Amino acid sequence: MTPGDGEPGPGPAAEGPTLRPAAASRPRLLDREAPLGYILVLPAILYLGIFIAYPFGMSIWMSFTDAQAGNPKWTFVGASNYSKIESYEIHANDFVLATLPDADAARRFIAKKAEGKVTTAPAAGGLFRATLSVDGKTIPLVAMPKETDASYLGSTIASDLDWKQEAGKERAGPVRVIAHAGDSPVTFGPFPDRAALDRGRNQSILVPARLDVRTNGKGVMQDPTFLLALKNTFQYTFGTEIIKLLLGVPCAMLLNRKFRGRRLLRGLIVIPWVIPIALSAQGWLWILDSSYSVINWFLVHSGVLSPANIINFRGDKNWAMLSVITVNVWRGFPFTTIMILAGLTTIPDEILERARLDGANAMQRFVHIISPMVRPILLVSLLFSIIFSFTDFNTIWIITKGGPYDQTQVLSTYAYQLGVNGGFLGRGAAVSLFMFPIMAVMVFFMLQFLRREA
Amino acid sequence: MADVVLEKVEKRFGDVRAVAGIDLTVRDQEFLILVGPSGCGKTTTLRMIAGLEEVSGGDIRIGGRSVTHLPPRDRDIAMVFQSYALYPHMNVARNMSFSLRLRGMPKAEIETRVREVAAILGLGEHLDRKPRQLSGGQRQRVAVGAALCRRAGVLLFDEPLSNLDAKLRIHMRTELKRLHQSVRSTMVYVTHDQVEAMTMGDRIVIMNHGEICQVGTPLEVYDHPASLFVAGFIGSPPMNFFEGEIAPPDGSGEALSLKLTGGVVLPLPRPELAGASGRRVMFGIRPEHISVASAGKALSDVLWAAIGTPAKVPATIDVVEPLGHRVVVTARSSAGTFQMETEIHAGVRPQDTVDLWFDMSRAYLFDRETEKVL
16 A cells, blocks of 8 residues: 555554654545546646636627627527517408309310409408409409408409319319419518408408418518428438438448458548548539539530520529538448448357348348347437537538528528627527527437437 | 258358368267367357358258258258357247247237246346346347247257356356257357367267368367377367387387477377387377376376386476366476376475376377377
8 A cells, every 4th residue: 555545544563653644634635536627627627617608608698788899789589589479460361252063164264364353341340351253253352451452462362363163172072273473472471460460351351261360570470481490400310310310321331241352442441521611521522513513514414404594503593401411411420331231240240140140131131130139329329429410500501591582491501690690699599599499309218219229 | 850960061251261161070968068269160150050151062961951052041950159148128938039039829829838938048037128127148148049939850059158258157158058959959059168178068079270180079188189189179178198218118018108308208109100110299188197106196196006017207396276176286397397186185386296197097198290190
């Protein structure tokens, strides 16, 4: 026993009082382990406090204020950055004009569209009612407090919208004719509150229609771009993860086989993951360039595409999301592969040999033995990877900046645009904090699953 | 009928011949042990029987049917691995029934068979446990159970006891032997432990450098080792060896004498070697055939001195290792250092100078070039 050995017990008799005169008193400060431990973790605690806890707490506070860039005074505004409904609107579509016995009658009815007449007349409750007369039928359409509104909406439905038979009712039986508005539905409102909304819905729209209530307001929940970004974030995250798994599993199984150059290949495969995204994305910018894309060049030269139809990978709304997912997959699948490979190498050869002796073919070995044994480590890697993709900013910011028309806008880029570029710090903070509960729920369920597995 | 016949079976890994064209017949319902030092080819041989290792040459037949090119699952075999190879995500019952489920056996039948096997192995209460909730010995039994469930004609064991602690190993040795008596499958068992080989096998196959050195019952290989290697490998503590030369009689009344280095001359009661005088040999004697002739002579020492051919060798006691009822003594003589085993009450102490007695009727002689027994 040396004097530095933690708490001194009643020392052995042989050592006696000559060697350890202070054996009964407390050891000196530097001889004790606990204070040293605190000193060693202090930098980490400071780091966590200053760079993690403080900004996190700050952004929570900020999301409850009207903080704006250039405005030093923040006022507490409650949850209105998250959700504050100022008014309601009704978006109406697919007005059912008539129900006819068969398709022929429906076609005849639609052909008479041009002969249709909308008349406006005062009705009960001080409202004005617009009525459509066509093909001998009288169809009440809308009722509005103002005569001009009633006649405008009535003629919109009667002449501006597209009349057609209800889809899928081509067979025998009654056929409904609808006035279809498509992407720009007829709006009623705004209504200041729920009661007004309900009253408006009951009084104004006389013809059966597909109704959709929209809310207007400053909170992010009322912001269509936010809702789009939320949808995009899920699309981006899960699109990426599924493709990563589809690529990672076979890659890992391949790398787990013994062949010449395996070590080299294992080293090469992690390159996309270790190169800083700022550099590799430059390469992808060229690959996905609107005029000089190498993919387009290849497709044109192999005769698949004509030069007139080249794909605008970053500017076309149908391709932009796929493009950013591709870049993210390229960057992230080495990690998935390596994790799965790590899982595969933990399976002892003897277990797979026993499975062969037990009569399992390659497919059965994969399904019954390899998959369940790799699953725990796969879930951990999936957890990391989902967090990584869900909060990813770099890839999208470099490749598309959220465009075109917010088609690749995700929560992190939108928070940045709203808070930093737009100066709405409070709402930007609210957008970014929205990720927190979603992630927490996902992580909770995955950990729960993992624990059950173990 | 599930006998296993190996004919000129050979395995090469590149330039290395791991198994050098061996012939071997495992009789139906026999418990055969493959034993040898590591790298001797015993495990490779077992894995070739299992079909986990391709055969480089020769033919393997199980129950009269050539299985040389059949996949493992079609060979009517089951195997117990050294690491048990239990599926960690399946409970005991599912571990044992995996092969049956793959074969599409009806659920009820699987259930009865698993219960039956679990009862034999005393695993009935653990059927719902996962492998990691079991002790080493229980895992071992699950591995055996999984092999038994198959009801294969041949059971292969690859050093199944080497991961167990000493006490459990001895217990499982007995268990496996009892199991063999009740299931009567043909069993081929690989081990590097000669004690396991001696205690468990109906017959032992001793291998070295990819070749079979000797095949025989435990007593045959112990009493009549065919070569220097077998003599040195079987027996614990191992046989003592001395370099020597066959010489003419020394006047002790025996046909010949044996000259060892350091001027030790021993009588050699082997008249059939009369023409071999002057031949250079390796002289081997087992520790239990050497006895103490000092004051506290044990009864057994007296007994064998009466029936054997004792020859006196003066020696100095070096180390004494008591084993309990027996004691292993390392002694130095002018011919070399050797070990003897005697009763604990023989009363030898380190540094004593004593006369030790070699029972020359139990002497083994090996040719120094061919290393074969003479």
